[in-house]
Amino acid sequence: MRTDEAPAWGAWARGGEEAPVARPLTPRAIHRAAVESGGLPFALPPVIFIAIPIVFAWIGTPGPGAALVTVMMLVYGLLFVYCTGIALYPHPVRLAWFGVCTALLLALIPILGQNVLYMVMFQAMTHVLLLPWRWAGPTMIAMSLMVFVIALVLGIYVAAGLAGMGMLMSWGFGYGIRQQVLQEELDAAEERNAVLAVAAERERIGRDLHDLVGHSLTSLTISAQLARRLLETDPDAAREQLEHIEATVRQALSDVRATASGMQHVRAATEIASARTVLATVGIQAEVPTALPPLPDDRAELFGYVIREGVTNMVRHSRATRATITxxxxxxxxxxxxxxxxxxxxxxxxxxxxxxxxIAGGHLEIASDDHGTRLTATMGEKA
Structure with a gap:
C-alpha cells in the first residue's frame, strides 16, 4: 500500500537522480518504504530458495565455512527483501544497495563454487528493482543468459531452470512497473489538461462576458440617461428608449446563458488540443488539424466525443507510434x-x-487490425 508520501515508481524507472521525498537511510525508514511500496509481501516467499546453497554448503564442507555461507546468505536474503523499499530511494542509494548485493554474491564464489549459480533468480530481481529500466532490462537478460549457459555446461540443470524462470519473472515484473509508470504519466497529463481546460474556459467566459455584457451595459446606460431626459419633454421617445432597454436586457440575459452553458459541452477543438498533449506524453507522434472548418454546435460536440473516445482507446490499447486526426x-x-x-x-x-x-443521423465506422485502428464518423449524405 502506498501512502500520499510515497514517491511514484516512475521516479526510479525513468532513471531520475532524486526521489520526490527525501528519506533517512535507517532500518525503520527502509522498512517503512518497503511497506509503502506494496512489494514486501511478494519479496518474502522467494527467500526460502536461499536454503538451496546453504544446504549444499553444509553437505559439502560442514563447519566454519558452511556457517559463514549461512550468515552471508541470510544477510543477502535480508538485503533482497528490502530492495522493495530501497527502490523508492534516490538513484545513488539504489546503485549502492545493488553493488552490495552483487559484491556479496561474488564473495560467495570461492566458498560456494558453482552452487552460487542457484542465486541467479534473486540477482535478476535486484536488477529490475534497483536499476533504471533502460539499464535493468539488458543487464538482467545478459546475466541470466550467461548463468543459463554456464549451468548447462556444468550440468546444473536446476540452476539453469532458475536462470530461465528468473529472467521471465523479472522481465514480467519490470514490464508491469513500466506500465504503471506510463499510467502515472498519463494520469498526470490528464490532470494537467483538466486544469488547463478549466483555466482556458474561464478565460473564454470572462472574455465573452466582457464583450457581451460590457457592450450591453454601455448601451443600457446611454438609453437610460436619454430616457430620463426625454421623460417629461417627449414621453413617446422615452417609451421607445425603455423598450430598447428591455430588449437589450433580454438579449444580454440570453447571451450570458449561452456563454455559461458552453462550458458544459465537449467541443472538437478542445478535444484536439487535449489529444495533442496526451499523445505526446505517452510517446505517440500526433498529426492534428491546426484549424477546423465551421461546425454547428451539435456537430462540434459530437465530433469532440468521437475524438475523445478514439484517443482514449489509442492510449490504452494501441501501442501506436503515430496518430492522425482529420x-x-x-x-x-x-x-x-x-x-x-x-x-x-x-x-x-x-x-x-x-x-x-x-441518433445524430450519422454513421460510425470502426476498422481495426494488427496494422492499426481507424475510427470514422460520417454525417449528412456521406453517412
Missing amino acids: VDEESVTVADDGDGIPADTARSGLTGLEARVA
Missing part, C-alpha cells in the same frame, strides 16, 4: 498505426459512441 464539415477520423483493439477488450465506449452518432 476533421471536415461532414466527418471526423481518428487513426493510428498500433496493434488494433484486442478481441477480448470490452467495447462499451464504442457502442455508446455508435449509438450517439446514429
Whole structure:
C-alpha cells in the first residue's frame, strides 16, 4: 500500500537522480518504504530458495565455512527483501544497495563454487528493482543468459531452470512497473489538461462576458440617461428608449446563458488540443488539424466525443507510434498505426459512441487490425 508520501515508481524507472521525498537511510525508514511500496509481501516467499546453497554448503564442507555461507546468505536474503523499499530511494542509494548485493554474491564464489549459480533468480530481481529500466532490462537478460549457459555446461540443470524462470519473472515484473509508470504519466497529463481546460474556459467566459455584457451595459446606460431626459419633454421617445432597454436586457440575459452553458459541452477543438498533449506524453507522434472548418454546435460536440473516445482507446490499447486526426464539415477520423483493439477488450465506449452518432443521423465506422485502428464518423449524405 502506498501512502500520499510515497514517491511514484516512475521516479526510479525513468532513471531520475532524486526521489520526490527525501528519506533517512535507517532500518525503520527502509522498512517503512518497503511497506509503502506494496512489494514486501511478494519479496518474502522467494527467500526460502536461499536454503538451496546453504544446504549444499553444509553437505559439502560442514563447519566454519558452511556457517559463514549461512550468515552471508541470510544477510543477502535480508538485503533482497528490502530492495522493495530501497527502490523508492534516490538513484545513488539504489546503485549502492545493488553493488552490495552483487559484491556479496561474488564473495560467495570461492566458498560456494558453482552452487552460487542457484542465486541467479534473486540477482535478476535486484536488477529490475534497483536499476533504471533502460539499464535493468539488458543487464538482467545478459546475466541470466550467461548463468543459463554456464549451468548447462556444468550440468546444473536446476540452476539453469532458475536462470530461465528468473529472467521471465523479472522481465514480467519490470514490464508491469513500466506500465504503471506510463499510467502515472498519463494520469498526470490528464490532470494537467483538466486544469488547463478549466483555466482556458474561464478565460473564454470572462472574455465573452466582457464583450457581451460590457457592450450591453454601455448601451443600457446611454438609453437610460436619454430616457430620463426625454421623460417629461417627449414621453413617446422615452417609451421607445425603455423598450430598447428591455430588449437589450433580454438579449444580454440570453447571451450570458449561452456563454455559461458552453462550458458544459465537449467541443472538437478542445478535444484536439487535449489529444495533442496526451499523445505526446505517452510517446505517440500526433498529426492534428491546426484549424477546423465551421461546425454547428451539435456537430462540434459530437465530433469532440468521437475524438475523445478514439484517443482514449489509442492510449490504452494501441501501442501506436503515430496518430492522425482529420476533421471536415461532414466527418471526423481518428487513426493510428498500433496493434488494433484486442478481441477480448470490452467495447462499451464504442457502442455508446455508435449509438450517439446514429441518433445524430450519422454513421460510425470502426476498422481495426494488427496494422492499426481507424475510427470514422460520417454525417449528412456521406453517412
